[in-house]
Amino acid sequence: MIVSGSTSQAFAAALADATGRDLAAVEYDRFPDGELQATLTDFAADDAVVVGSTVSSDAHVELLQLQDAVREAGANEVTTVLPYMGYARQDAAFSDGEPVSARAVARAVSTGTDRVLTVNPHETAVCDFFTVPAEPVDAAGRLADPLPADLADPLFLSPDEGAIDLAATTRDAYGRGSTDYFEKERDYDTGAVTVEPSDAAVADRDVVLVDDIVATGSTMSEAIAVLTDRGAARVFVTCVHPMLAADARTKLERAGTTAIFGTDTIERPVSAVSAAPAVADRL
Template identity: 75%
Template sequence: MIVPGSDTQELAAALSAALDEPLAAVEYDRFADGERLVQVPETDDRAVVVASTVSDSAHVELLQLQDAARQQAEEVVTVLPYMGYARQDAAFEDGQPVSARAIARAVATGTDRVLTVNPHETAVCDFFDVPATPVDAAGRLAEPLPSLSDPLFLSPDAGAIGLAETVSDAYGDGEVDYFEKTRTSDTEVEIEPSDATTTGRDIVLVDDIVATGSTMSTAVAQLTAPARVFVTCVHPMLAANARTKLERAGVDAVYGTDTIERPVSAVSVAPAIAEHL
């Protein structure tokens, strides 16, 4: 049975359909002091908890869902479409926590195994004390793209070029490149596509997450006379005024998945997750 988190109901429904498994009628509530309460009326022998931890409160809800499911199910599988704190995979200064490790250990206490979709670094899966598998859903981003003319798929840096290659392969056409950073002074950095020309071409910018929109907006500004510009990402966090930044930068459309449910969530990662269940 699929057990949805309150922030991940669309994806949970899509996964229920993909697996032909029932969807649990979870109830969500809060006490007067703000504390969360969930109720999972029934589950099957296997409970698949599907919850993106987009906030601290969502982390608490996930632990509650796991505990409620465990009371009835023989096996609990936790699907983290988006794992909050995953980018804090190292201590930046002495005395600071490895937050991704702390979160992973907490999540692992209530589950038998974990799936997480396109974590920023797959190494975070090693932090879980139960088997944890990264799910690559980047190829799903090709589906909502329109017909493209001489497409160029660009990642914001060399480290993310694998994502751009995955989307290009899924689309079935196009060149792949990445933005190269050149430091011109102590305070200024120039970025531009390392090799490919952008003039007159449809450009597809690809990344795992768009959070503030600053990186993508800066990248768009470096393109020379593109025909159209599309931004794609697995996790469309789009915090604060990120969507406005992209619009002002001249982006024609933004496409994300439903790991984080936003108006730009144009495609579901349910088929990619279902392959591992």
């Protein structure tokens, strides 16, 4: 059965549909002291697929509770699906005294499962932190589905070299176009990010920006401004994980994006396509 955390209900339903598995009923509650409780009400299966995007500390706790609940209900095999893995970008200690938070979280998740699938972690190496078999799932190809069929000489552009594979995957799924990337520099003293355009011609072309996650929207906004100045016809923003924290959506709209498309790994109004089929292929 598919068992959904409160943050991934649409994703879990899509995964149940894609796999033909039943979707378990789960109740989510909070006690007066703030503690959470996630309760199964009709689970009956030998194996369980626990699904939860860990977008907050509460979501992490809820995931651990669900893992424990399915074991209590008799599941012999548990697979945990992390559509979005929180803390995955904290994959190293950058100064003395800092934790490797991705490792700490991975170890905790590992205690209640036999296997982990995580969708497009920021660095695939975080899978090595789990103490059970863990695999990344690439859902970037799903970002091609909501794009208009009439893109003009499309350029699939990643905000930095590290995301060029995502741009290529999206381009391949779309079926035509070229790829390139921006050079991105971050001032770690001020936090400011600047992007420098490549030599790719963008005038009168439709440009599709592709990244794994859009969090604050600052980098994407800068990229949109550069592309607009260089005469791009339309600029689409696509990402696997549409975090869109704080005023990120406003930043992108003010910068002049034509449309924003994300998957349902983080359920937002821009979640135009589900990443569940990519996960279903790996279950």
